Amino acid sequence: MPEPAGRGAGLAVRGLTVRFGGAVAVDGLDLDVPRGRITGLIGPNGAGKTTTFNACTGLTRPSEGMVSLDGHDITVAPPQQRARLGLGRTFQRMKLFESSSVGTNVALGREALMAGGNPWRHLRQPRRDRRAIAAAAAEALALCGISPLADVPVADLSTGQRRLVELARVVAGGFSLLLLDEPSSGLDVSETDDFGRVLEQLVGERGVGILLVEHDMRLVMSVCAWLHVIDFGRPIFQGTAEETQGSATVQAAYLGAVA
Amino acid sequence: MSVVPFIVAGVVVGALYGLAATGLVLTYKTSGIFNFAHGAVGAATAFLFYDLRHLRGLPWPIAFVLSVFVAAPVLGLGLAAMAARLSQAPTVQRVVATVGVLLVVQGAVQLRYGIVPIPFDTPLPTRSFDIGGTIVGLDQLITIGLAAVALAALGVLFRRTRLGLEMRAVVDNGALLDLAGGVPARVRALSWMLGASFAGLSGLLLAPTVGLDAVLLTLLVVQAFGAAAVGRFDNLRLAFWGGVAIGVGQYLLRAPAVRGAVPLIDALPGLDQSLSFLVLFAVLLVAGRRFPTFGVTRPARGLRPWPFPVQVAAVLGALAAVLTLPFLAPSRAPVLIQGAVFVTIFASLYLLVEISGQVSLAHAAFVAVGATTFAHLTRGAGLPWGVGVLGAVLVAVPMGAVVAVPAIRVSGLYLALATLGFGVLVEQMVYSRPVMFGDLGQRFGSRPRFFGLDSDARYFWLCAALAALALALVVVIRRTRLGRLLNAVADEPVALATFGCSPQVTLVLVFCLAAAMAALGGALSVGVVGSVSASGVSPTALVSFNSLLWVAVLALAGRHPLRAPVVAALAMVVAPSFFSSPNMAQYLTIGFGLAALVASVGSGALGRRLELRHPADEARIRYSPVAARLRRPAVSSPEVTVHA
Numbered sequence: 001m002p003e004p005a006g007r008g009a010g011l012a013v014r015g016l017t018v019r020f021g022g023a024v025a026v027d028g029l030d031l032d033v034p035r036g037r038i039t040g041l042i043g044p045n046g047a048g049k050t051t052t053f054n055a056c057t058g059l060t061r062p063s064e065g066m067v068s069l070d071g072h073d074i075t076v077a078p079p080q081q082r083a084r085l086g087l088g089r090t091f092q093r094m095k096l097f098e099s100s101s102v103g104t105n106v107a108l109g110r111e112a113l114m115a116g117g118n119p120w121r122h123l124r125q126p127r128r129d130r131r132a133i134a135a136a137a138a139e140a141l142a143l144c145g146i147s148p149l150a151d152v153p154v155a156d157l158s159t160g161q162r163r164l165v166e167l168a169r170v171v172a173g174g175f176s177l178l179l180l181d182e183p184s185s186g187l188d189v190s191e192t193d194d195f196g197r198v199l200e201q202l203v204g205e206r207g208v209g210i211l212l213v214e215h216d217m218r219l220v221m222s223v224c225a226w227l228h229v230i231d232f233g234r235p236i237f238q239g240t241a242e243e244t245q246g247s248a249t250v251q252a253a254y255l256g257a258v259a
Numbered sequence: 260m261s262v263v264p265f266i267v268a269g270v271v272v273g274a275l276y277g278l279a280a281t282g283l284v285l286t287y288k289t290s291g292i293f294n295f296a297h298g299a300v301g302a303a304t305a306f307l308f309y310d311l312r313h314l315r316g317l318p319w320p321i322a323f324v325l326s327v328f329v330a331a332p333v334l335g336l337g338l339a340a341m342a343a344r345l346s347q348a349p350t351v352q353r354v355v356a357t358v359g360v361l362l363v364v365q366g367a368v369q370l371r372y373g374i375v376p377i378p379f380d381t382p383l384p385t386r387s388f389d390i391g392g393t394i395v396g397l398d399q400l401i402t403i404g405l406a407a408v409a410l411a412a413l414g415v416l417f418r419r420t421r422l423g424l425e426m427r428a429v430v431d432n433g434a435l436l437d438l439a440g441g442v443p444a445r446v447r448a449l450s451w452m453l454g455a456s457f458a459g460l461s462g463l464l465l466a467p468t469v470g471l472d473a474v475l476l477t478l479l480v481v482q483a484f485g486a487a488a489v490g491r492f493d494n495l496r497l498a499f500w501g502g503v504a505i506g507v508g509q510y511l512l513r514a515p516a517v518r519g520a521v522p523l524i525d526a527l528p529g530l531d532q533s534l535s536f537l538v539l540f541a542v543l544l545v546a547g548r549r550f551p552t553f554g555v556t557r558p559a560r561g562l563r564p565w566p567f568p569v570q571v572a573a574v575l576g577a578l579a580a581v582l583t584l585p586f587l588a589p590s591r592a593p594v595l596i597q598g599a600v601f602v603t604i605f606a607s608l609y610l611l612v613e614i615s616g617q618v619s620l621a622h623a624a625f626v627a628v629g630a631t632t633f634a635h636l637t638r639g640a641g642l643p644w645g646v647g648v649l650g651a652v653l654v655a656v657p658m659g660a661v662v663a664v665p666a667i668r669v670s671g672l673y674l675a676l677a678t679l680g681f682g683v684l685v686e687q688m689v690y691s692r693p694v695m696f697g698d699l700g701q702r703f704g705s706r707p708r709f710f711g712l713d714s715d716a717r718y719f720w721l722c723a724a725l726a727a728l729a730l731a732l733v734v735v736i737r738r739t740r741l742g743r744l745l746n747a748v749a750d751e752p753v754a755l756a757t758f759g760c761s762p763q764v765t766l767v768l769v770f771c772l773a774a775a776m777a778a779l780g781g782a783l784s785v786g787v788v789g790s791v792s793a794s795g796v797s798p799t800a801l802v803s804f805n806s807l808l809w810v811a812v813l814a815l816a817g818r819h820p821l822r823a824p825v826v827a828a829l830a831m832v833v834a835p836s837f838f839s840s841p842n843m844a845q846y847l848t849i850g851f852g853l854a855a856l857v858a859s860v861g862s863g864a865l866g867r868r869l870e871l872r873h874p875a876d877e878a879r880i881r882y883s884p885v886a887a888r889l890r891r892p893a894v895s896s897p898e899v900t901v902h903a
């Protein structure tokens with residue numbers, strides 16, 4: 001199997017293991033998420049995909065293994081520090097700022113980073129910041145095709161629209177690596193196609209790296225340059241989209257999940 | 260003297276705390292509603308027994324059965340109905356609803372039986388035995404026996420009956436419970452009846468230790484909060500033993516042998532009474548993150564601003580009122596000044612509760628620290644007025660930071676409980692110390708002497724101007740970065756962290772700011788009549804119980820940043836002065852309690868008028884991630900064999 005990524009660049013996960021009490025959710029996982037392409041992470045329900053994301057973004061402490069970003073060991077770093085290093089994510093169970101409008105949600109994607117951990121920067125908002133935030137938010141809204149919704153409270157949106165707000169918010173953050181957890185669930189077929197183009201645009205024009213968790217195989221197969229398949233927390237396969245589709249191991253895992 | 264009798268007494272009292280805690284956890288786990296009125300139920304039951312037995316002369320077994328096994332469960336049924344309507348409500352609403360019950364019950368008891376404690380002898384026989392050299396009272400044995408019987412009955416119910424099995428399935432479920440459809444109504448009803456009975460039995464048997472005093476007795480049963488925390492708000496057995504441990508700990512702290520061995524105990528008067536709250540605060544701080552949480556934690560808000568001309572008219576009207584009032588009603592000057600001061604206090608509470616979603620139940624302590632610091636600096640150290648005010652504000656800042664620590668660790672209900680514990684701790688352990696109110700429970704101070712500001716009219720204007728500044732600050736914060744971040748912390752602190760902002764910093768900032776504003780109010784309140792005291796029954800008294808009242812009143816006053824604090828202050832401080840009744844404090848407590856209750860759970864005409872929720876919230880709940888997840892069809896297993 002070819003080694004897909006150059007050492008040190010992007011997000012690297014080595015031997016990641018996460019246990020909840022006795023249950024092993026992720027078991028010895030290796031991943032490389034370089035910039036400039038979309039890497040897929042797929043597996044049946046409960047395979048440990050979201051848990052992997054949580055371990056990468058600092059919401060769950062790994063039991064074993066290491067996570068590094070551009071060579072920095074971030075295994076135990078708090079989430080905000082990982083964000084400052086360029087790691088952004090969306091949530092499968094969406095975590096929008098419910099009491100704010102779409103525009104404010106998206107703008108907060110950038111503003112939160114500027115406030116960081118500095119009390120003074122929580123209180124002050126220099127004009128330069130404000131311009132940068134407005135520009136980033138407008139661009140992200142446009143890219144995701146939800147500019148007309150900017151003033152709508154997020155609570156009034158449909159599930160599909162809310163997914164797009166989640167994406168726009170993380171895009172506005174200007175992160176160089178994005179972990180997207182089932183970002184297209186709730187979108188219809190044509191929206192999903194648009195969505196795939198947005199992802200490709202992000203990678204092509206901004207050079208970001210994306211780790212995509214998705215159950216929509218059509219989307220996964222069309223955009224991912226490299227796929228990791230896990231089952232019961234264990235890596236069972238990796239390869240290109242074509243190789244994955246042809247793999248008997250992968251089919252067995254999914255069929256097993258159906259039965 | 261041996262410590263054994265203290266341990267025995269501790270076990271007896273502890274068993275009663277444990278019993279109350281068992282009832283509390285039972286209701287919490289089956290409904291997701293934490294009953295702040297649990298102690299009030301216990302107190303009410305004890306008073307009812309006293310009424311039936313001593314005022315009406317019923318034989319004690321009948322009085323006992325009627326109060327513990329009839330009245331308390333009926334009250335429990337009412338609470339169950341209330342809890343059912345709150346299953347999807349945001350935290351503030353959940354807290355305010357049972358706080359409303361607490362206020363109503365406590366106000367009603369005080370109204371009926373007065374505020375002077377009534378001596379109450381134990382209804383149990385008090386003969387004593389010598390068991391292995393230790394004197395043990397028959398009443399003590401019977402108390403332990405009753406607790407054991409109650410628990411055994413619960414055990415039998417759990418094991419032998421269908422309903423009990425269902426109930427146990429709910430209680431044992433450690434995972435998050437979706438209350439929308441999860442728990443059968445009969446399980447919930449039975450749990451609340453049992454819970455109320457346990458609280459009643461506990462209140463009745465604890466009453467002889469303090470006499471019939473609605474506030475003290477409520478607080479005594481509330482010791483169960485600490486025990487429930489030991490049981491992680493989750494485990495009935497652990498909650499019971501937590502109660503026993505707290506009881507034993509309390510009595511050991513009183514034992515001369517222990518006090519002799521650990522001199523520190525005497526340096527911390529009130530530690531025994533406060534032990535439960537110390538445990539509550541500490542457990543939440545250390546382990547609170549892992550406790551069960553329920554439902555939606557925050558409402559969405561839809562603010563409908565008044566039309567611009569109305570806004571202008573309102574501002575001009577308010578200005579005219581402030582300028583002319585001191586002349587129109589010179590005799591009411593103290594009330595008006597106090598009202599203006601409370602606008603500042605409510606503005607600071609608004610910053611926490613509304614903008615940041617942090618239900619803080621320690622606000623009276625912030626105000627008290629401001630008031631006493633001001634008194635110490637001015638009357639005590641002879642410093643100028645301005646230095647006193649500034650000092651008060653600055654001293655409160657680190658205190659706000661201390662309360663922010665639990666806010667970083669836990670949110671929602673557990674933060675409310677941790678801050679309640681903190682407020683009670685400060686009241687019981689620090690108020691009476693020289694740094695605050697001292698032994699006499701009172702401190703003095705005066706108004707500024709420059710520019711004639713010590714006249715009633717001018718001091719009122721000064722306080723009104725500072726209140727306006729406080730309101731302006733709140734409005735500015737809402738519109739700037741801090742306000743957006745606070746809103747985000749309230750909605751999704753985890754998401755905020757993954758976007759690079761440290762929610763800890765945001766929370767510490769807002770608690771420091773709110774504490775400082777509350778302390779400013781405290782400093783100004785000293786000038787109302789020239790003194791401030793540690794106790795009192797009026798709604799403005801700085802007792803920790805009033806922190807609950809203030810949150811309820813503010814929630815009732817709406818959610819507009821300018822209107823809500825003003826309306827709250829008018830309703831709680833100014834309006835009552837127009838009615839003269841010796842029982843005003845009780846009527847107010849009952850009135851606000853009822854309003855809070857109706858507003859939280861009501862859906863009738865009155866409920867809608869007072870509604871804490873905006874109609875748009877309904878939509879938000881419908882579209883909330885939880886609801887969305889429920890609506891989302893199960894992900895069908897994806898096909899991998901799609902052919903390109």
Ligand SMILES: Nc1ncnc2c1ncn2[C@@H]1O[C@H](COP(=O)(O)OP(=O)(O)OP(=O)(O)O)[C@@H](O)[C@H]1O
Binds near residue numbers: 024044050
């Ligand atoms: N906080 C937790 N405590 C205990 N077990 C957990 C926790 N979070 C996840 N799990 C378990 O870990 C396993 C992996 O869950 P995870 O959510 O990562 O799966 P997933 O691959 O994202 O599934 P899906 O496709 O349904 O989103 C599951 O068995 C789940 O029940």
Ligand SMILES: [Mg+2]
Binds near residue numbers: 092181
């Ligand atoms: Mg998942």
